[in-house]
Amino acid sequence: MRESLVPVVLMSHTAHIRSHRKPRRNASTLAMRAGVAGGVLSTLAVAGASGAANAAESTTTQTLDLSALTADLAAQVAQSADATQQAAANYELQAERDAAAAQAAQQAKVDLADAKAKAAAKKKAANEAARKAAAEEAASRSSERTTLSASASTSTSTTSTVSAPASGSVATVIAFLKAQVGDAYVMGGTGPNSWDCSGLVQAAFKQAGVDLPRVSGDQSVAGTPVSLSNLAVGDILYWGSAGSAYHVGVYIGDGQYLDAANPSKGVVIQDLSGYPASGAVRVL
Missing domain, CATH: 1.20.5 (Single alpha-helices involved in coiled-coils or other helix-helix interfaces)
Structure with missing residues (x-):
């Protein structure tokens, strides 16, 4: 009788240990993992x-x-x-x-x-020229002044006499006055570039050593009275009554006088026929 052959299955000596056995992976798990991996890579x-x-x-x-x-x-x-x-x-x-x-x-x-x-310089030259003529003018005027003083003693007019020094000169006065032509008229002005009528006359005669009063009224009686028909260069003309005159000027010859007229004219030379004076006095 033949002996039956029983297959013998050889097993690893560690086959009975569960932790050493690799679990099987089914196809669906692998597929899922492959899909996830692909998605990640795609992302x-x-x-x-x-x-x-x-x-x-x-x-x-x-x-x-x-x-x-x-x-x-x-x-x-x-x-x-x-x-x-x-x-x-x-x-x-x-x-x-x-x-x-x-x-x-x-x-x-x-x-x-x-x-x-x-x-x-112009004013200085004019004044210097006037002073040079002073000596010559003083001699000729001295005798004439003496004659006028004698005739004035019989006049009924009230006058006061201002003595003039021997060196006084009408030429000095006129030269000074002409040097101021064109200056302004200012009430109360006494120079050197603006004047009123009596301030100009006072300053002009001071050049010749004569001290006149400051205002027109006093200047109109500050010398020997002279008739308007017997005027000489250097006579003081006045407008108004003697002793209370309101304006003065100086006669410069040829029917003309020089004065600080008014604010619109200033210091000018004018014809006496256009504005006749009331009277005149002579101090030189």
Whole structure:
């Protein structure tokens, strides 16, 4: 009788230990895991592509922004340069104007000083010429004054006599008066560039050493009365009554007199026929 052969299954000596046995993986689990892995890879791929695209777009945007910024900066620099150039031009123009104004002001000061110097020289020359003629005039006037004083003693008019020094000169008085022609009339003015009528007469006779009263009324009786038909150069003319005259002037010959007339005329020479005087007195 044949012996039946019983297959013998050889097992690993560790087969009976459960922890050493590898569990079987079925197809569905592997498939699921493969899908998940593919999805992850796809997501990473998409994310990578998207990041690359965004990076590219960002780079492009930054490039465009940088170009625009550069252009804008260049425009601002150009505008600033234009503004600086214009400001420099304006400053240079203003400097030229200021220099011209300063030069004009300086020239005006020089001209004014020159005019004053010429006027002073003119007056000085006139006064000097008058003083040189003083001696000659004093002799001829002395005898005439003596005659007038004798005839005035019989006059009924009230007068007061002002003594004149021997060196007194009508020429000095007239020269001084003519040097003031063109000066302004100012009430109460006593010179040197503005006068009222009595202030001018007082200053003129003071040049010859005669001290006259200050106001017209007193000057009208401060000498020997003279008729208007017997006037001589240097006689004081007055308008109004003797002792209360309201205006005075000095006779300069040829039917003319010189006075500080009024604010509109100033110091002028006028014809006696146009404004006849009320009377006259002689102190030189």
